[in-house]
Amino acid sequence: MTGMNMVEAVRSTLEAEMRRDERVVLLGEDVGKSGGVFRATDRLQTEFGTDRVFDMPTSEAGIIGAAVGLAGAGLVPVVEMQFLGFTQQGFHQLGNQLARMRYRTNGALTMPVTIRAPFGGGVRTPELHSDAFEALFAHNPGMRLVAPATAADMKGLLATAIRDPDPIFVLEPLRGYRLVRDDVPDGDHLVPFGKARIAREGTDVTIIAWSAMVQVAMEAAAAAAEQGIDVQVIDLRSLVPLDCDTLREAVARTGRAIVVQEAPYTGGFAGEVAATVAEEAFLHLEAPVTRVGGYDIPFPMPQLEDHYIPDARRILRAIRAAVDF
Amino acid sequence: MLTAIADTLPSTAEKDVMNGTITPNASASADKLTPVRILDENGMLVGEPPQIEPERLRAMLRLMMLGRRLDQKAISLQRRGKLGTYPPLSGQEAASVGTAYAMDAEVDHFVPQYREQLTMLHWGLPLSTYLLQRMGHPAGSALPSHGRLWPQQVALGAHLPHAVGLAWGMRLQGKPGVVLTQFGDGASNEGDFHEACNIAGVKRAPLVMVCQNNGWAISIPWHEQSAAESVALRAAGYGFPGIAVDGNDVLAVYSAVADARTRAEAGDGPTLIEARCHRLGAHSTADDPKRYRPADFDDQAAKVDPIHRFRAYLVGLGQWDDTADTDTIAWCDDQIVTAVAEFDATPTPDPGQMLQHLYAEPDMRLRRQQEELRSSIEENR
Numbered sequence: 001m002t003g004m005n006m007v008e009a010v011r012s013t014l015e016a017e018m019r020r021d022e023r024v025v026l027l028g029e030d031v032g033k034s035g036g037v038f039r040a041t042d043r044l045q046t047e048f049g050t051d052r053v054f055d056m057p058t059s060e061a062g063i064i065g066a067a068v069g070l071a072g073a074g075l076v077p078v079v080e081m082q083f084l085g086f087t088q089q090g091f092h093q094l095g096n097q098l099a100r101m102r103y104r105t106n107g108a109l110t111m112p113v114t115i116r117a118p119f120g121g122g123v124r125t126p127e128l129h130s131d132a133f134e135a136l137f138a139h140n141p142g143m144r145l146v147a148p149a150t151a152a153d154m155k156g157l158l159a160t161a162i163r164d165p166d167p168i169f170v171l172e173p174l175r176g177y178r179l180v181r182d183d184v185p186d187g188d189h190l191v192p193f194g195k196a197r198i199a200r201e202g203t204d205v206t207i208i209a210w211s212a213m214v215q216v217a218m219e220a221a222a223a224a225a226e227q228g229i230d231v232q233v234i235d236l237r238s239l240v241p242l243d244c245d246t247l248r249e250a251v252a253r254t255g256r257a258i259v260v261q262e263a264p265y266t267g268g269f270a271g272e273v274a275a276t277v278a279e280e281a282f283l284h285l286e287a288p289v290t291r292v293g294g295y296d297i298p299f300p301m302p303q304l305e306d307h308y309i310p311d312a313r314r315i316l317r318a319i320r321a322a323v324d325f
Numbered sequence: 326m327l328t329a330i331a332d333t334l335p336s337t338a339e340k341d342v343m344n345g346t347i348t349p350n351a352s353a354s355a356d357k358l359t360p361v362r363i364l365d366e367n368g369m370l371v372g373e374p375p376q377i378e379p380e381r382l383r384a385m386l387r388l389m390m391l392g393r394r395l396d397q398k399a400i401s402l403q404r405r406g407k408l409g410t411y412p413p414l415s416g417q418e419a420a421s422v423g424t425a426y427a428m429d430a431e432v433d434h435f436v437p438q439y440r441e442q443l444t445m446l447h448w449g450l451p452l453s454t455y456l457l458q459r460m461g462h463p464a465g466s467a468l469p470s471h472g473r474l475w476p477q478q479v480a481l482g483a484h485l486p487h488a489v490g491l492a493w494g495m496r497l498q499g500k501p502g503v504v505l506t507q508f509g510d511g512a513s514n515e516g517d518f519h520e521a522c523n524i525a526g527v528k529r530a531p532l533v534m535v536c537q538n539n540g541w542a543i544s545i546p547w548h549e550q551s552a553a554e555s556v557a558l559r560a561a562g563y564g565f566p567g568i569a570v571d572g573n574d575v576l577a578v579y580s581a582v583a584d585a586r587t588r589a590e591a592g593d594g595p596t597l598i599e600a601r602c603h604r605l606g607a608h609s610t611a612d613d614p615k616r617y618r619p620a621d622f623d624d625q626a627a628k629v630d631p632i633h634r635f636r637a638y639l640v641g642l643g644q645w646d647d648t649a650d651t652d653t654i655a656w657c658d659d660q661i662v663t664a665v666a667e668f669d670a671t672p673t674p675d676p677g678q679m680l681q682h683l684y685a686e687p688d689m690r691l692r693r694q695q696e697e698l699r700s701s702i703e704e705n706r
Contacts, residue, residue, distance in 0.1 A: 065487055065489070075494050107681075
């Protein structure tokens with residue numbers, strides 16, 4: 001085990017995977033000499049050369065589209081999108097192109113492409129650097145979507161993504177890059193897709209969260225414990241595919257489910273999770289499945305973001321409402 | 326790169342050429358490109374023809390004639406409800422076939438838009454597979470096993486970055502061959518075109534980009550699509566050569582593409598070729614060009630018909646005659662009849678195929694949906 005923050009976990013995983021498989025190449029804006037705006041690719045160009053780590057023009061569609069071609073040429077591209085908010089400038093190259101290439105060629109053309117992007121608020125960024133748009137990316141059949149909350153899972157999910165023969169979108173919590181630090185297993189460490197993690201055991205209420213919201217859910221659970229409420233926290237880790245079995249088993253036990261997302265409320269991925277819980281465990285429910293999320297607005301100006309991002313207090317209120325229902 | 330562009334600036338002699346006489350080489354000025362021609366409307370040489378074996382010349386005309394014949398048959402099949410929407414290529418035979426034959430389909434890769442039936446056939450796509458695609462049958466999504474033909478792109482210009490990445494990736498790995506991509510004037514106004522050209526230039530991708538400028542993006546004429554005179558001129562902004570050719574002249578297209586291929590193979594990067602041609606028919610079988618095109622369009626376009634021109638040239642060379650016409654039409658019809666028979670003999674798809682090929686390993690939800698579909702079909706039996 002080695003203690004690492006999340007961005008160190010990204011960097012060391014990229015390094016290990018590039019060493020393991022010489023077909024793995026990195027491309028993105030400022031990923032070469034600069035080492036990425038968050039240093040996720042720090043010194044990798046020095047180590048592996050300009051034929052494996054590519055600085056690209058500011059062209060999100062061109063970069064993702066070029067990765068489709070690189071994959072077709074037999075390489076294993078790992079793309080860094082500088083921020084999730086800018087990924088929309090290449091959006092049509094994701095779901096419409098990358099994600100459906102295997103499908104529309106009857107399996108002839110496969111796309112072992114990994115796209116990584118930081119997302120979410122909490123670090124006072126300028127406009128469009130903080131939005132949590134994950135639901136937009138979950139609605140693209142053919143592309144998997146993972147969102148680790150710990151450095152260990154960052155390594156495990158990123159390594160699985162790079163080795164997977166199909167396209168994977170890895171959402172990285174911008175706030176967790178330096179803030180979240182935990183023990184990361186040394187050597188090969190692979191976390192399978194579609195397996196949620198029980199972050200905390202509990203019997204009264206289940207909170208389901210992903211990425212940066214897991215930490216907030218844990219704080220809320222600790223506060224609830226002081227009030228005698230035993231809260232279970234599930235870290236989804238993977239949004240597509242979704243771990244329906246763990247959701248069913250968890251809610252069958254607690255009978256109460258709260259889904260927490262940082263994204264705007266309406267149309268968010270929490271709705272998908274809530275519907276799944278209702279389908280899978282309806283007869284076990286003691287209270288309505290509820291959602292705690294951002295408000296239905298664009299991500300606000302930095303001085304207001306603390307009021308926008310769900311905090312432990314808002315989650316605690318939802319916990320009390322579920323218990324008192 | 327700048328030198329290469331400067332090389333294409335017109336000399337005094339070439340300016341004469343622009344006034345309508347001979348065009349031996351690319352001629353350009355800062356805001357105007359005069360398309361290069363080798364054959365005039367009557368098939369007379371007005372430039373230096375490329376060296377092509379007679380048998381190959383005849384094969385080129387045969388493929389062009391197959392395209393014209395295929396349009397007629399496909400439109401008739403569509404009208405009878407056997408085929409879905411079909412994009413006719415008539416008028417673009419020289420732009421397609423000149424390009425296809427100037428490349429090496431044995432080593433090069435081809436990344437097409439959707440009006441490149443002839444180039445796709447040249448790359449080994451069976452005609453029956455092409456028709457199945459147009460019929461909406463999943464078997465029509467199959468690609469030749471050699472792996473050098475990419476699927477036809479429906480979203481305009483979205484394949485251009487793929488072609489760039491493919492070419493660049495092949496160069497990085499020292500793999501042989503170069504990449505050809507074709508698209509239309511409509512696609513040249515997409516953002517993907519710009520991003521693709523820019524990256525191709527920066528990475529010196531071994532890429533040949535052929536824009537078939539047929540003058541119409543469905544109903545929008547070129548002058549309403551762009552204030553620029555030419556697509557090819559845009560190449561200067563990306564640091565590589567752009568060449569305009571008469572797209573009704575198969576030899577001019579062939580020469581320009583062959584030169585571009587040589588450049589790409591030598592490591593000198595991409596070339597943008599604009600083949601100016603006419604779309605004689607509709608955008609697709611769902612379109613009615615009478616609503617937006619001038620009444621005399623068909624008559625004007627007929628005067629520069631690419632097949633007429635090339636046929637006249639081959640007749641002049643003693644490589645073609647009336648018997649060849651009869652034989653070729655019979656050959657075209659035989660190709661089409663055989664393909665339609667294969668297409669008719671293909672069983673309707675198993676609905677389960679719909680949920681195949683999304684991932685190497687389907688996840689739990691998809692497996693459940695496969696099960697659901699199966700049981701819903703059994704229930705309806």
